[in-house]
Structures are given as structure tokens and as C-alpha cells.
Amino acid sequence: MDPTLPRNNSVTVADVARMAGVSKATAARVLGGYGTVSDRVRDAVTLAARALNYRPNELARSMTTGRSGTIGVVVGDIENPFFSLAVRGITDIARQAGFTVILTNSGENPETEKAAVRTLLAKRVDGLIVSPAKESDVDHLKDVIRTGRPMVLLDRGSRTLGVDTVVADDGHAAENITRRLIAGGHRRIAYLTACDTPDHCFRAPSDISTGSVRRRIEGFLHVCREAGLSEMDQWVRLGALTQDDTKNIVTSMLTAPQAPTAIIASDSVIGLDVFKICRNLGIEIPRDVSLVSFHDADWTSVTSPAVTVVRQPVYQLGETSAKLLVERLNGENGPPRRIVLQTELLERASVSDVETNDLSMASE
Amino acid sequence: MDPTLPRNNSVTVADVARMAGVSKATAARVLGGYGTVSDRVRDAVTLAARALNYRPNELARSMTTGRSGTIGVVVGDIENPFFSLAVRGITDIARQAGFTVILTNSGENPETEKAAVRTLLAKRVDGLIVSPAKESDVDHLKDVIRTGRPMVLLDRGSRTLGVDTVVADDGHAAENITRRLIAGGHRRIAYLTACDTPDHCFRAPSDISTGSVRRRIEGFLHVCREAGLSEMDQWVRLGALTQDDTKNIVTSMLTAPQAPTAIIASDSVIGLDVFKICRNLGIEIPRDVSLVSFHDADWTSVTSPAVTVVRQPVYQLGETSAKLLVERLNGENGPPRRIVLQTELLERASVSDVETNDLSMASE
DNA sequence: TTGAAAGCGGTACCAT
DNA sequence: ATGGTACCGCTTTCAA
DSSP states (O other): OOSOOOOOOOOOHHHHHHHHTSOHHHHHHHHHTOSOOOHHHHHHHHHHHHHHTOOOOHHHHHHHHSOOSEEEEEESOTTSHHHHHHHHHHHHHHHHTTOEEEEEEOTTOHHHHHHHHHHHHHTTOSEEEEOOSOTTOOHHHHHHHHTTOOEEEESOOOTTTOOEEEEEOHHHHHHHHHHHHHHTTOOOEEEEOSOOOTTSOOOOGGGOOSHHHHHHHHHHHHHHHHTTOOOGGGGEEOOOOSHHHHHHHHHHHHHSTTOOSEEEESSHHHHHHHHHHHHHHTOOTTTTOEEEEESOOGGGGTBSSOOEEEEOOHHHHHHHHHHHHHHHHTTOOSSOOEEEEOOEEEOOSSOOOOOTTOGGGTTO | OOSOOOOOOOOOHHHHHHHHTSOHHHHHHHHHTOSOOOHHHHHHHHHHHHHHTOOOOHHHHHHHHSOOSEEEEEESOTTSHHHHHHHHHHHHHHHHTTOEEEEEEOTTOHHHHHHHHHHHHHTTOSEEEEOOSOTTOOHHHHHHHHTTOOEEEESOOOTTTOOEEEEEOHHHHHHHHHHHHHHTTOOOEEEEOSOOOTTSOOOOGGGOOSHHHHHHHHHHHHHHHHTTOOOGGGGEEOOOOSHHHHHHHHHHHHHSTTOOSEEEESSHHHHHHHHHHHHHHTOOTTTTOEEEEESOOGGGGTBSSOOEEEEOOHHHHHHHHHHHHHHHHTTOOSSOOEEEEOOEEEOOSSOOOOOTTOGGGTTO
16 A cells, blocks of 8 residues: 555535535534434535535444444355355345445455454444354454454354354255265265365364364264264365365376265365366266265256256355344344254256176175 | 444553553554654553554544545446456455455446445545446446546446456457357357347447447457348347346247357356256257357356357456556556457357258358 | 534644 | 644534
């Protein structure tokens, strides 16, 4: 930032007041739409304001009222259709309720997220909607609570924080998928996510700090255990952050002697990458490997084969979180609420039953 | 909005000053990072600030400095991958330069856009990036200029406005596509866009108020004329706003006696819809109809057939507009610049040459 | 109904 | 280097 900006020469209440021949207070009353004013004075002021092309300074207003009329939103990645759709839901509701949205991108990076929250707080947003990158790293969110500003957690919860939360039933969704795959004879099922640990290895769900993904992995492993499959932890693959990462992981899995017969992609971006990689590798879906992806991205129905997906009510996720926040902003004072939106398994053509001549699974 | 919000009880410079045993001015100096302070005092103030958990009030700061450190962005539809990618480019650059982004959605509606701009101006954003819904309707943008705040137009220009503009070479792109199609024997080529006129009929490019689309249509018609094709205006179809609209338009075109042999979709959302509709209608791409879409959306390479697209440097479009704006914010003072980013025709498999037994075209 | 004046939480100028 | 103080543009008592 550079110090040179033509000093603010905008017309103020005082200017309007002077022109209308009334006091600043009176002008402010009609301009701000509060208090009581006579019709004659109102007209005079309105006229003067129009003549001067008066524009209220929302900043100054916020200073005295303590409300800025803005909602701060922190998402992981706007480019991801999941978030852009959710953001659409948020902004629609926000606008309806008279709020403006300040959008920031954390890039799924806790440090960036921390900075974003600080900025938002400094700008005195009235409330926040956050999709925390890591549940383990939420001290900055406690700061938010300390300021007394309402906050809603989107897609990723936090047990300890005690704030309104809107999530999808990721656990159930993962369980459904896994049951479906196991029923189809699959035994080597990979779960692929962008989440990561320092050593890129999965040991326990508690390592996974992104709430929604942790719940899915828990569901996945739970059903596996239920079905008597052991050591499925090895099939949880982390760090599919970029297209290259995904390519490396998927290629090494698929070319290994014990290749998975099914892959679950944790979001539609990864799902698409897997799809492309398989095609480039000459691996046919679902003949050679089955694919299920989270998020019913619009393209998933037009590929060949069409992709079996978990349909998440993403727009509603955004809508609901904004609604909860607006309620708080309007004085709602009850205990923290946790809203779980239903998902649905959309079976299309990317999953097939495993061939019975798969000898390595003869025991089944 | 409701009047009840716990009056702002945050700790201020004065509080910190009191605790550190210095004057408000001195405390402000270290907290604001300006002026000169002795190390001892700096430490004392810093300590007090930490102890009190002081958070600067950016609103108050903005009031006096006249700069808010925010950039206002108005796009047509964040849900559209085109815009979400562009916004990503904007926010990346903005953050780097120390600015926060306020994002608003116009829904391609001039009234909403007008309101958004007014709000942004009232919030005293330092500058704006706008993707005007209609070039014909830009009075509210003149207001922006009048305030002296820099503005950059994204993807859609305006001849009359005289502000920095970043667009893709839509005209050339359309010309390339059209030439390619005509060379392939196509004579009935439909151009499908969400833009609309009151009576949903296309008469002249000047009817089209979305700059990027108008330039494309001009390019399309220009090459058609050049090739001796007349009356191609009839093939410009407007109003593909929702999936239903698109379905109606495409279905009626494709089932008419004189069906188009090629369709150009004005964005990837429409392109995807066309793809789906054809499939549902049992119309095979490219055997029965060729398809070219604007915007190299990530899914376009995985469909069968893969879709031939115009690759637009969307992220760079966002980046560049943000860069131009930041330059202005830093005092750059030259004449308005118009940056045109190159596009590229990515030929994949959704276009085929027209069969020579197409009798209606025997003259060719 | 209207006006005067005291803030809101900073910044910045002018002394000291 | 530090302190005193007048703003920024608006809201909001409190009196008149």
C-alpha cells in the first residue's frame, strides 16, 4: 500500500445540512432514516442530498453503531465447485437479509486462515462463517468467540468450540459407499483425500484434522471392520493436494501388484483427476477399477461411464449456515446447534462388482 | 437488521496506553507501526497490547486514512466456474498486495449490480473490479469514476467508460471456431448464449449488451459473411439462462427440419447442458451435431467425446485485472489500458466435418 | 420537531 | 522521542 490516495473529498451530512439550512443532527436523521423529522425538512434535506449526490459513509456509520452489516466468510478454496456453490448459498441468504459478504480463501492453510480471521475481525464483521482447515488448530476461532461475534462452522465441525455447525452426514455417506462396494465383492478399497499428515501416512482417524474427511474415514473403516476386513488403514491415502500429487499416488497404487479394485475420491476435484489418470493409464472404469466420488459435480453425469457420487446438498449447506448466522445476528441466543444435512448415494456406472476369479480374495 | 448487538467492548489504543503508562499518541505509534518510538516504550506498549489482547479496529483506521484496504468485486455468478476461477486469480493477487476482497454476485442482473456497487462504495472500498452485466447500463459505474476510485472492468468492456479493462480476444476466438466449422462443411451453425433481449430474438450485435458475448457474435457473423453465408443471424439463439431454457432452445433446434450441424456454446455451463440434452435426445456428438464450447472447464476433456473448447486464460484474467487495480491504487496515473488476453482453440473430438451427402448444401 | 455536543477508535499535526 | 489534541463522518443522548 502506498500513501497516495486523493484525500476523501466526498460530501458529508454536514454539507447536506448546510445546503438544506438545517442542523447536522436533523440532516443525519433523515439521511439515516431514524428519529422524527417534519415533512418539510425531510424534503429539503432529501433534495439537497440528491443535488449534492450524497453517499453515506458506511464506515463512519459502522463506527458508531458497532455493526458493519457484513458477514465474513473463510473457505478452503473458492475454485473448488463445492465451495463456490456453498458460497453462492451464503451470499444469496446474506443479501436477502441485508448483509454484505467478505470472502477470503484460506487455501486450506491454517496460517492463512488465521490471518484471514484476524483481518475479518479487524474489519469488524458482524459474524463469520468458517470452514476450518484443521480442527486441531482452532485457537484463532476461540478469539472470535471471545469477541462475542457469532460464528458458524461450515462442513467441518469442532467438538470443543461450542458454536453453530452445519455439516453433511459424511459418516453415513462413507458407510453407504463402503457397504455397497463390499457387497459388490470389493476388498481392496482406497480412500483418497487431499488431507495430509506430516509424514503423509495414515495411522488413525484422529490424525485427520479436516472434520468432514475424518468422519468419512471413520465411516469407511467402521464398515470395513464390521465386514471383517482388517488392515484397511493402509488404503487410506493422503496428500492428494495437487493434480501431480494425485497422479503419483494413483499411479503407484494402480500399478502395484495388489492394486485396489475401487477408489473413493474425497471430492469432485480429486474424482476428476482420478478419472483422467485412469484413462491415461489405459485403465478402464469400472472394469479395471471402480470409482466413487464425493460431491455431485455437474460433469459427473456426462462422462463415460458416468460417475457414481455422493450427492451433498452443498447449496443448502451454505444457505443453512448463513441462516443460522443471521438468526444469531438477530438476537437468537440458544445453545449451539449442529445441523446435519442428508446425503444420497447416486449410483451411476463407475462401480461394478468385482470378478469372482480374484484369487487373492479366495477366502471370502 | 436488529438493533441488539452487545455494544462493542473491545480494547482500544487508549486502554493499551493507560496500561503501558504512555500517552495515547505514543501507543498509537507503536500499534500502528508509524512514527518513531524508543525501544523501551515500544516493548512496554507491545506487552500491554498482548496482555489486553488488543485488536486494532480497521474501521476506525480507515475512517482517518481514507483507505479501507479492500477491493470490491462484482461478478455475474460465482457458481459459474469461469467466475470462480477468475475470482481466485483476483483474491490471490489482492492478498499478496495486502488487500481484502469483498465479493458480490450480481446474478447478471443490472439492478442487483447497481445495488452492489452502491454498497461497495458506501463501504469505501479502495477500488473495484466489475464484470458489468450490461454494457448499455453503466451509469452506476460512472458514479464510481466520479468518486475517484479506480475500477477495472473484467471480461466485459465498455467503450464509453474509459477505464482499465481486461478481456479475452473473444472476437478472434469466435472467428477461429467459425472458420474451422465452415471449413469442415458446416453451414447451419448455432451460437447459443445466456444473454437475452426483451423479445428473446436476435437482430443485431448491438442488441447484445454483454461485451464479451457481443464480440463473439460479431466475429461469428463476420466470418459467416466472409464465407458467403447469409442470414446467419437466425442462428444466434438467446436466453439460455437456466437449464430448462437451454433444453427448450436446443430441443426445438435439433428436432426442426433444418437442424444445425454445429452448436457453439457461449460458456461451459451451457456447453455441459447441450451435451446432456443431446445425450438424452439420443443425438450423437459429433456424428449428428458438432459442439464447441467456450471455457476450458476441467470436465471438458473427460467426456466422450471430449469437447472442443476455446481455452480462455481465466485465472490470468482475474490476476491481471487485480494487478492493474493494485497499480492504480499505488498511484499509477496513465491513460486507461485495455488488455486483451489470447485464447486458444483446443480441438478435441466433439467436432466432425459435415457429410457431403447433405443435399441442402449441394451448392457448396 | 430540532439543535448542540459528546463520542466511536483511530491518525496526524504541532508542540515540547 | 513523547504528549496534547483536533479531526474523520456518523449516531445518539440531552435540552430547548
